[in-house]
Amino acid sequence: MLVTIVVAVVALILGLIAHHFLRRHDSEADDVGLSVKELISPVQTLTVLILAFVLATAAGSYNRAEEAVHSEANAADHLAETAEFLPDAAQRHRVQADVVCYTRAVHHYEWPAMNDGHPAAEPSVWTADLRSAFKDIGTDQGAFGMLVGADDNRAKARQARLTESTAAVPAAIYWFMLVLLSITVISLCLCIPRRRNQPQLATLAMATALLTATLLLVHDAERPFGGAISVDATAITDVEQQATRDFHADAPGAALPCDDRGHKKDSGA
Template structure:
């Protein structure tokens, strides 16, 4: 983000310096600008088109990440609610406890890792325990298929969430766009008259700021779990609280097999 701002500012400065030295001997008749603006028009158009494409791609990635988070939360909540129909209290508590610990591990371990495009092994501890719980329940139970189906939906939504944590726009495309932005700003500087150019300078500063802000917005939106407009874990947190309430309501005084951050307690089965 800082690099983007610095490069745009340096491009603007270099363009103004070039404008000063290259046009200092221009006559009054040439105050309207050089014909070079006709030559750099295609570059400016290309810059706008690529920037629009990148913005659309980043926005799509952000929306898919948000959808994956809600799908995962809904599937996890459905898994916990389906466990209520298990006739065996111990099996019911185990599934509910795994759901609580899984959501805590996602919120406290995996969410910070996704800022850097990585996953965390912490939630997998509890998904493995869920599979062990399903084996103990067995296919003879009427709710077995519903539990497995909900867990499969949760797993797919988690994978989609992790996929969207990586940048949607390749680094090469982003740097190419940064070069185009610099060329566009410099070329606009060369088209400004040397005298009586205060309105053009003000407009150039505004255009530079808008193009830079758009590129920064792309950079922020393409990594949806970090930055100013990041997707938060509110949905998964709601499931955690609901599952914890159901667990303690069904087994007052029972301890969860994990701490507040989803880490397995020593001695827990």
Template sequence: MVLVIVVAAVALIAGLAANRFLRPRLLSEDDGTGMAVKDLVGPLLTMTVLLLSFVLVTANGSYGKAEVASRGEARALDQLVETAEYAPAAQRGRIQADAVCYARAVREQEWPAMSDGHGSPAPSVWSTDFRLTFRTLEGKPAFGMLIGADNKRSDEREERLTQASASIPSAIFWFMLATLFITVTALGICLPRRNNRGQLITLTVITALLTTMLVIIRDVDRPFGGIVDVRPTAITEVERQATRDFLAHHQASELPCDEDGNRRAA
């Protein structure tokens, strides 16, 4: 974000400086004439806006998929907890405890790691525990439902981790940044040197809008680490419900993990 703002500011300053010192050598027209305000919105600006708009749609699609995957994972985990009620008491308690610990590991460890586009091995500890418990339920009525819910949880988690990585390649981002710089600089050169207050205001507004759009693209492309980010609200609610169900038959001290989802020492 800071890089985008700095580049845009440098482009604006470079354009105005070129207008002051380079324009008289390029053009022989009177200093009071030049490109009108309406002429600033030319082909170059149009191309820049179209490019930014296209990339913004792509980034927004990735953000939407990340939110849908996060909610889908939470629903699958909640279904896992509810289905565990049909299992024998020993397996039921273990599945519910593992669900609490899985949710904690996702919320406290994997969510912060996703801001950098990475995952965490912590939730996998508890998903492995799920499968170990399921093996003892083969042939039971709840076995198929538990497997189905766990597969759904696994798929949604994988999708969430996929969307945590930037969907826009670095090369495209740098190309957009270069296009922004060239556009603003070129428009700055075309400003008249006198009686140009309206054009200066217009160019400043255009620069601010283009910069804001590029900042939004950069932010939305990181759905778990930007200003407008996907919060772990759904998984937190499932954790609360799973904890409630577990505590209905057990003590809090029987949970096999701490508040961060780390396995406690035996």
């Protein structure tokens, strides 16, 4: 970073020195030099290019977040379906109940926490219970490998989802874009004629609105689980509802070990 700053400053100083000595004998006709529009054109081009690059980065993060959510939902659904192959009813019901409670905890606790880029502790209670259930099931069961594989896919998808919940664009870059946007708008104002400028003013207002909207889209898309275009938990809730129906169909009258939000009930409850 220091080298970049030093090189840029040295280049500016050398350029000003060269300008002073090479053009000191020029005629007054050359005093005009480059216009303001010509000088700020590279800054405007840079602003548009960086905005496009940052928007593409944020959109990629949003798409990966959607994919992670659907992958996690599919893995949880596969885990619940695989549990049906367990011959022992108690083991089968335990795995199914863990899937129900896990999806509820993800929906009600982890989704709000991801607005700030943080995980929640409640889903981990059920992943730990799943691992304990697998130990009780044992490797001699034919469905053991499928259960472990499905749970591994769920864990990877959850980690990918949590990773994408953090900002894809560093704060320094976002503030740099905000400064560039301000410079671009101000520079465009300097290029507008003083009279008969209604068309230019209208175009400037539209350009400012578009640039601002693009930056707001970046801010929203880089945080896929918060904002106006956030990824919803529909896929997870669909699995929760299906797993709940399957559990009650397989174990009529049995109670789940969690409440409607996925919080573990007291052992005495």
